Amino acid sequence: MENMIIIRFGELWLKGANRDQFVDRLMLNIKAALKGEEYSELKNEYDRFVLYASKGTDMKGIEAKISKIPGISNIAHGTIAKNDINDMIGKAKLLNAEKKSVRIEAHRSYKTDAFTSRDIISGFINAKDLGFGLDMKSSDRIYISVAKGRSFVYMDKVKGIGGLPVGASGKAVVLLSGGIDSPVASYYAMKRGLQPIYLHVHTFPSNKAAMQSKMPKIISMLSQFSPQSRSYYAPAHIFQSAVAGMPTKYELVLFKKFMYRLAERIAKDEGAKAIVTGESLGQVASQTVENLSASQHGISTLIVRPLIGMNKEEIIGKAKEIGTYDLSIQEYRDVCSIKIRNPATKTKPPMMERLYGEYGLQDALDRTYEKTSQA
Ligand code: ATP
Ligand code: MG
Numbered sequence: 001m002e003n004m005i006i007i008r009f010g011e012l013w014l015k016g017a018n019r020d021q022f023v024d025r026l027m028l029n030i031k032a033a034l035k036g037e038e039y040s041e042l043k044n045e046y047d048r049f050v051l052y053a054s055k056g057t058d059m060k061g062i063e064a065k066i067s068k069i070p071g072i073s074n075i076a077h078g079t080i081a082k083n084d085i086n087d088m089i090g091k092a093k094l095l096n097a098e099k100k101s102v103r104i105e106a107h108r109s110y111k112t113d114a115f116t117s118r119d120i121i122s123g124f125i126n127a128k129d130l131g132f133g134l135d136m137k138s139s140d141r142i143y144i145s146v147a148k149g150r151s152f153v154y155m156d157k158v159k160g161i162g163g164l165p166v167g168a169s170g171k172a173v174v175l176l177s178g179g180i181d182s183p184v185a186s187y188y189a190m191k192r193g194l195q196p197i198y199l200h201v202h203t204f205p206s207n208k209a210a211m212q213s214k215m216p217k218i219i220s221m222l223s224q225f226s227p228q229s230r231s232y233y234a235p236a237h238i239f240q241s242a243v244a245g246m247p248t249k250y251e252l253v254l255f256k257k258f259m260y261r262l263a264e265r266i267a268k269d270e271g272a273k274a275i276v277t278g279e280s281l282g283q284v285a286s287q288t289v290e291n292l293s294a295s296q297h298g299i300s301t302l303i304v305r306p307l308i309g310m311n312k313e314e315i316i317g318k319a320k321e322i323g324t325y326d327l328s329i330q331e332y333r334d335v336c337s338i339k340i341r342n343p344a345t346k347t348k349p350p351m352m353e354r355l356y357g358e359y360g361l362q363d364a365l366d367r368t369y370e371k372t373s374q375a
Contacts, residue, residue, distance in 0.1 A: 003059050006076045006154055007049040007066060010162050018168070026071045026165040032227045033065050050152075067158050068224045070191045071165035076143070078154025083112055083146060085123035091153045092124070092142050093131055100140045101133035102155070108146040120144055164193030166226040171195045171272035172304065173263040176218070176231075178332035181278030181307055183218050183324035184315050188306035189276045190225045197270050198231035199263050199372075203240075203333050207233040207373045214327050216375065221323045232266055234372040236335045242364040246355065249344040252286040253352055254361065255335065256295035261365055262372070264301045274302045280310055285343040297349035 009026060016022075027044060030051075034042075039053040039062060051066075053059065059077055066075055081091040096102060106120040115123075124134060145152040172194040174186045186196050198219055202210035210233045219231055239258050243251055263275045279287050286295075296303055307315055319325035356362070 002080050003053045003055065003057055004078050004080065004152070004154070005051040005053075005059065005063060005066065006078060006152065007051065008073050008075070008160075009048070009071055010073045010164070022071070022165055022168050025167050026069070029069055029071070029165050029167070029226070030066060033069055033224075034062060035227070037062055037065070063158065065224070067160050069165075070161055070163040070193070070225060071168070072160035073162055074157045074159050076154040076157045078143075078152055081144075081151045081153050083114065083149065083151055085115060085120055088120060088144055088151055088153055089123060089127050089130070092144075092155075095153060095155050096132050096142060099132040101135040101138050102140045102142045103136055103138045104134065104142050104144065106144040106146070110146055110148040112146065117146075120146075161191060161225075163191035166190050166193060167195045169193030169195075170274070171197055171267075171270055172274040172276045173197050173199050173267045173270065173272050174276040175259055175263055175278070176200045176215070177278065178213075178215065178218070178328065178334045179278065180319050180325065180328040181280065181315055183222055183278075183328060184318045184322065185276055185278040185306045186222055187225060187318070187322050187324075189274075189304060190222075192306075194274065194276065194304075195226060196222070196229050196276070197266065197272055198229060199234065199259075199266055200231065201234045201236045201239075201259055201262070201335055203236050203335055207235065207371070210235075211375050214330050214332060218324055218327045221327060224323070231375045232372050233375060234262060234368050238364045238368045238371070239361070240335075242359050242361055246359055248340045249342055250347065250352065250355055251340055252343050253291050253295050253347045254356060254359075256286060256291075257297070257352060257356060258361055258365060258368075260296055260299050260303065262368060264299055265365075265369055266372070267301050272301075274304050275299075276304045276306065278307055279305045280307045280312075280315070285345050288345045290346040290348070291344070294347040294349045294352040297353060 038057055039051055041052045043050050063075060079091050081087045104121055104124050106117040108117055142155045169192055172189055174196040176182045176198045190196060200215050204210040223229055267275060281287060319328060
């Protein structure tokens with residue numbers, strides 16, 4: 001029996017002028033995610049992709065990988081039958097090994113004279129030894145799709161995450177911390193077609209040491225949604241020495257400003273069109289409207305904050321779902337975990353700009369940029 005997976009993509013973008021480009025990109029993304037998996041072929045068949053594999057292939061494993069790829073609305077597994085009702089019934093029995101009661105849905109995209117869709121349904125109703133029940137109201141369905149010369153028989157639609165293929169919206173520099181929020185922000189950015197380039201600012205003695213921390217594990221967990229991500233590691237110590245002696249209440253806002261600027265430089269190098277952060281409103285002192293405004297003052301790159309409307313519990317729920325939560329809560333010395341007592345909550349752009357200059361943060365940025373390395 002030949003195995004197949006039918007992959008359907010979102011419908012919204014199918015009508016636009018970018019359709020072909022998006023479809024090609026999705027195909028490449030699926031191939032990248034399945035690198036190393038054994039399957040025979042992945043084909044674009046009209047408004048869907050079909051993956052073919054021989055008997056004995058780990059279909060569940062392949063299915064699990066495909067279901068994580070943004071741009072796919074659902075997937076189903078199935079097989080091919082001859083254009084013969086008895087063969088369809090035989091194949092349906094093999095597919096429905098769990099003997100669930102099902103509803104049969106038959107559709108002819110190729111109109112043969114040999115039988116109608118109704119004939120197929122009648123064939124199932126009248127079949128002896130079907131081995132499973134037929135129930136018009138069942139949410140488990142077996143689909144029969146008649147094409148020229150053969151039919152597809154499939155069941156078990158698994159919902160995909162929808163959205164757009166990663167890359168369809170261009171690239172973005174994702175400011176990734178060791179916390180809970182930014183990995184979730186990265187997930188949402190990928191879901192809307194942004195290809196992430198990670199930037200992490202660390203407190204380790206060297207970039208190499210940071211690359212052996214939990215950070216690459218978080219990035220690797222996120223790569224199930226987009227395997228081709230790159231990452232940059234930058235040291236925090238140059239910034240930290242520069243601000244030593246400054247009233248600590250401004251440190252968070254200035255650190256944010258510093259990170260946005262570093263991200264903007266990397267975005268220029270990479271041809272990325274946006275910066276993504278895990279900020280939400282009012283979650284911590286640095287995230288007031290005033291402080292976010294003061295931090296982003298002078299940045300011309302679009303800053304995307306996918307979590308802006310989410311509550312902490314919602315973010316935690318999503319982090320668990322995408323598999324980053326357990327890594328995020330592992331102890332880690334993030335730059336911002338340096339506890340600052342009474343951080344300013346209503347900073348103003350001109351004053352922050354002045355402090356930035358007075359404490360030589362422009363020069364600190366140049367030096368940090370020099371010391372940033374790509375993993
Ligand atoms: P998170 O849970 O993502 O760490 P947070 O609730 O701790 O967020 P902040 O410390 O204000 O909030 O950080 C806000 C955002 O700034 C983060 O979501 C991330 O995008 C970015 N950020 C913070 N620290 C770093 C860092 N060390 N390196 C890169 N980006 C960072
Ligand atoms: Mg944090």
